[in-house]
Amino acid sequence: MTVESPPRTVEALREAWYAQDIEVDARPFWAETWRRFRGNWVGVLSLAILILLAGSAVLAPLLTSQDPLVGQPIDRLRGLFSPGHPLGTDEMGRDMLARLLYGGRMSLIAGFLPTLVATLVGTLIGTWAGFVQGAVGTVLMRLMDMLYAFPAILLAIAVSAALGPGLTNAIVAVTIVFIPPVARVAEQATRSVVVQEYMEAARLSGAGRFKLLRTQLLPNVLNDIVVYASGLVGVAMVIAASLSFLGLASQPPTPEWGYMLEGLRGSIYLAPVLVVLPGIFIFVTSVAFNTFSDALREAMNTRLN
Amino acid sequence: MTTAAADTEVQPLLEVDNASKTFDIKLGLKRAHVYAVDEVSISVQPSSTLGIVGESGCGKSTLARLILGLYPADRGEIRFAGQSLPRRGKRPRAVLEQMQMVFQDPYSALNPRASIGQSIAFPLQVQGMAKSEIRDRVARVLQDVGLHGNYATHYPHQLSGGQRQRVNIARALATAPRLVVLDEAVSALDKSIQAQILNLLDDLQRAYQLTYIFISHDLNVVEYMSNRVAVMYLGQVVETCAADELYQRPLHPYSQGLLASIPTLDGASAQPAQVAGEMPSPLNPPSGCRFRTRCPFATDTCAAHVPVLAEAEPGHLVACHLYPSSQPTTTSTTTPNTTPTTT
Numbered sequence: 186m187t188v189e190s191p192p193r194t195v196e197a198l199r200e201a202w203y204a205q206d207i208e209v210d211a212r213p214f215w216a217e218t219w220r221r222f223r224g225n226w227v228g229v230l231s232l233a234i235l236i237l238l239a240g241s242a243v244l245a246p247l248l249t250s251q252d253p254l255v256g257q258p259i260d261r262l263r264g265l266f267s268p269g270h271p272l273g274t275d276e277m278g279r280d281m282l283a284r285l286l287y288g289g290r291m292s293l294i295a296g297f298l299p300t301l302v303a304t305l306v307g308t309l310i311g312t313w314a315g316f317v318q319g320a321v322g323t324v325l326m327r328l329m330d331m332l333y334a335f336p337a338i339l340l341a342i343a344v345s346a347a348l349g350p351g352l353t354n355a356i357v358a359v360t361i362v363f364i365p366p367v368a369r370v371a372e373q374a375t376r377s378v379v380v381q382e383y384m385e386a387a388r389l390s391g392a393g394r395f396k397l398l399r400t401q402l403l404p405n406v407l408n409d410i411v412v413y414a415s416g417l418v419g420v421a422m423v424i425a426a427s428l429s430f431l432g433l434a435s436q437p438p439t440p441e442w443g444y445m446l447e448g449l450r451g452s453i454y455l456a457p458v459l460v461v462l463p464g465i466f467i468f469v470t471s472v473a474f475n476t477f478s479d480a481l482r483e484a485m486n487t488r489l490n
Numbered sequence: 491m492t493t494a495a496a497d498t499e500v501q502p503l504l505e506v507d508n509a510s511k512t513f514d515i516k517l518g519l520k521r522a523h524v525y526a527v528d529e530v531s532i533s534v535q536p537s538s539t540l541g542i543v544g545e546s547g548c549g550k551s552t553l554a555r556l557i558l559g560l561y562p563a564d565r566g567e568i569r570f571a572g573q574s575l576p577r578r579g580k581r582p583r584a585v586l587e588q589m590q591m592v593f594q595d596p597y598s599a600l601n602p603r604a605s606i607g608q609s610i611a612f613p614l615q616v617q618g619m620a621k622s623e624i625r626d627r628v629a630r631v632l633q634d635v636g637l638h639g640n641y642a643t644h645y646p647h648q649l650s651g652g653q654r655q656r657v658n659i660a661r662a663l664a665t666a667p668r669l670v671v672l673d674e675a676v677s678a679l680d681k682s683i684q685a686q687i688l689n690l691l692d693d694l695q696r697a698y699q700l701t702y703i704f705i706s707h708d709l710n711v712v713e714y715m716s717n718r719v720a721v722m723y724l725g726q727v728v729e730t731c732a733a734d735e736l737y738q739r740p741l742h743p744y745s746q747g748l749l750a751s752i753p754t755l756d757g758a759s760a761q762p763a764q765v766a767g768e769m770p771s772p773l774n775p776p777s778g779c780r781f782r783t784r785c786p787f788a789t790d791t792c793a794a795h796v797p798v799l800a801e802a803e804p805g806h807l808v809a810c811h812l813y814p815s816s817q818p819t820t821t822s823t824t825t826p827n828t829t830p831t832t833t
Contacts, residue, residue: 217645382599383609385560386661390613391586400612404603 221484228480231473238470242289251280253287253440262456273459275445276452279438281459285466288440291352292467295425295434295441296418296474299356303363304414310364311371312406316379316398326372333365341424345433352425352441355434359421367410367417374409378402412482419474426467442467501572502533503701504669509556509566511549517773524772526552528725529566531799534718536668539695539702541716541733543709543748545769549725550705551594554673557703558591570669587617590662594674596654600646606632607642610661617665631660634697635690652683656690663694671703676711688715709752713737721745724772724780727799731806741808743785779811787812 222228241248251270256278263274272281310329314322332340344358378384379402387401426443428434435441437448445463453460511527527549534540542550555561557568562578570589575581593599600609607628614624629639635656646654655675662670672691676684688711695702704715712719712733719736721729721744729742740746767784770776776783782792789811797816799809810816 382593382595383601385555386591386593386599386658387601387612388560389558389586389589389591390616390665391580391583392612392616396616401601401604405601408603 218481218484222480225480225483227476228484231476231480234469234473235477238289238466238473239293241286242293245283245286245290248286249280249283251283253279253283254438255279262452262459264456265458272462273456275459276448277438279440281462284440284445285442285463288442288445288463289466291435291439291441292422292426292443292470295352295356295359296422296470299359299363299421299425300414300417302360303367303417304410306360307364307367308371308406308410311368311373312375312398312403314368315372315375316394316402318376322372326368329365329368332361333369337362337420338424338427341428342431342433345428350433350436352429352434352436352439355425355428358428359424362424363417363421367414370413371406371410374406375402378405408485412478412485415481416475416478419471422474423467423471500535503536503571504532504534504557504703505567505569506530506532506553506557507567507569509553509563509568511552511556511561511564522773525725525775526772527556527563528775530722530725530727531566532720532727532730534669534701534703536701537695537699538717539704539715541712541719542703542705542722543712543719544707544722546707547724547769547772548722549772550707550722551673552725553722554591554671554703554705557671558589559586583617587613587665588667589669589671590665590667591671591673592655592658592662592675595678596651596658597646597678599658600654602646604645605642606644606646606649606657609646609657610642610664613661613665627664628660631663632657634663634694635660652679652687655679655683655687659687659690659694663698666698667700669701669703671705673705674707675704677706677708684711691715709748721748724769724775726780726809727807728781728809729807730799735806741802741806741813742781742810743787743812744781747784779809 256274258278260270260274260278261276263270265271265273267273270280270282272285275281275284310325314325316322335343340362341355341358344361345355348354348357384397384401387397392400422442425434426441426446429441429443430447432447435444437444442463446460446467449456449460449463508529508531509527510525510529513524513526515522515524530549530553532540532542542553544550552561556563559575559581564577566577568575568577570585573585575585600606604612610628610631611624614627619627628642632639632641637653637656637660641649641653641657646657649657655678658675675691676687679687691702692715694700702715704712706712713736716733719729719731719733720727721736721742723744729736729740729745731741736745737749740749770780770783776793778794779785779788779792779797782788785792791811795811795817797809797811799807800813800815802808802813802815808816
């Protein structure tokens with residue numbers, strides 16, 4: 186039994202409970218998540234890299250005075266640390282640093298925009314399908330599965346080729362490719378949340394379906410979706426770069442990392458270091474997004490408490 | 491605790507009349523019916539506690555959800571304060587406010603993304619209560635269950651299991667209900683915490699004139715908390731009587747077996763036969779009396795006729811062919827589950 190004699194009356198019980206209460210600071214969910222995230226150095230490093238890349242892309246005009254679109258053919262393929270061109274020049278004589286920085290804008294847009302739109306649409310579809318289930322849910326998810334069955338790159342190429350060249354069309358293609366996986370994640374997350382007892386408790390309050398969806402279901406489902414979507418940005422960038430490499434997305438002379446790879450491809454024996462530079466940027470950004478997404482998932486996982 | 495006799499003139503707060511609930515599941519390619527709750531009738535007097543006891547899978551939790559309207563009943567009637575409740579569709583909010591539930595698992599019963607205060611305030615917000623009133627009410631129910639008011643800004647993962655269960659109780663009390671269904675509310679807690687929570691529930695019942703339906707598989711806890719007890723087996727009620735009568739003179743063989751199986755610390759005297767075997771699957775319940783496959787007193791009548799839940803002694807209902815009150819009338823030779831209604 187207990188070590189000390191248990192309190193007799195309920196008032197004494199409550200006094201004992203109050204005495205045990207330690208002052209715990211209230212911590213909202215995001216503050217708590219940030220605190221955990223801070224402890225993971227890999228995650229913090231990847232976040233720092235991403236902020237650096239995004240910042241340099243946004244601040245490109247301040248970081249370089251060179252024009253990314255115009256170059257002198259006589260300057261072509263200068264090596265690293267050449268005077269006036271810290272990262273050399275490409276095959277048309279344009280400054281590499283300028284093209285990488287301005288190209289970063291294009292690549293980041295090509296990464297974020299499709300992910301954002303696909304997340305919105307996919308969440309709506311998946312959450313609704315998981316919530317109502319039944320015939321509607323099944324039909325929606327089978328439609329998603331039909332698209333999901335295609336390999337991502339192939340589907341992106343097909344849609345892009347159908348829509349025609351151009352970065353905008355490539356962004357649309359990547360959006361379409363990403364809606365099914367997000368819908369899947371949303372549906373699975375929704376199915377696991379609706380059976381929780383707090384959903385039943387919320388139903389007892391008499392709230393309508395939409396209110397339940399919005400206040401109880403969605404905040405819990407968004408956890409998983411945000412983690413998944415943050416990893417998708419890197420994938421979107423790679424797919425967009427692949428489309429550019431194939432000539433389906435960015436058109437000359439727009440700087441974009443994938444397109445730059447394609448242009449420099451012919452010069453790989455002449456200036457190998459220059460040729461891999463855009464590839465390195467794509468690689469680093471993609472890995473940074475993946476790592477950040479993993480670290481975010483760990484930080485959000487409160488069940489380990 | 492009031493005696494059963496004193497309550498018979500007062501109208502029951504909740505009456506369940508032959509409620510049934512069947513789930514359709516798929517077994518491979520075939521469809522099967524699970525007769526989760528089969529013609530259950532109970533009644534609860536105001537300001538008293540009805541305990542519902544049974545093994546896992548006997549339909550207690552399904553019955554709780556039928557009472558609260560979380561599942562629609564297939565057949566039967568549920569009356570709250572004399573008013574019949576619709577079987578399907580949403581219940582009027584005035585009724586919903588008066589019936590609340592405390593769930594079993596303190597960990598999954600609270601929204602992890604909402605603070606304690608938000609979780610408790612949610613039903614009040616749905617009602618449309620003013621913000622200042624909500625704040626006051628939340629503070630008061632937290633105080634009632636013995637938690638500091640500033641716990642309202644905390645999150646579930648910052649609380650222990652016992653504290654979370656207290657928050658669940660606070661949430662159930664927020665709308666000032668008259669009936670609280672406690673579905674295995676203390677089963678997931680340590681024994682010492684269980685005792686604290688049970689004392690708290692007792693205190694709250696006296697303070698607020700609450701009516702409890704206390705569902706548990708733990709006989710000791712049910713004995714402590716209840717005025718009347720209903721014993722369920724495989725979706726049916728087999729015995730209903732006052733709590734002390736059940737523990738001193740159980741009439742149904744299943745109840746006798748259950749009570750014999752409570753471990754005691756005194757030396758084992760000659761114990762009557764405990765309940766042998768396992769509960770049959772609710773997919774294919776035995777014909778006639780469902781307990782006959784495990785009953786030491788089973789006869790041929792038990793296989794042929796369904797025993798009627800009837801009064802063998804004043805205030806003590808049993809469904810067993812050992813008692814003449816349960817002999818069927820001429821019409822009840824078929825088991826109720828062979829004619830399912832289409833929903």
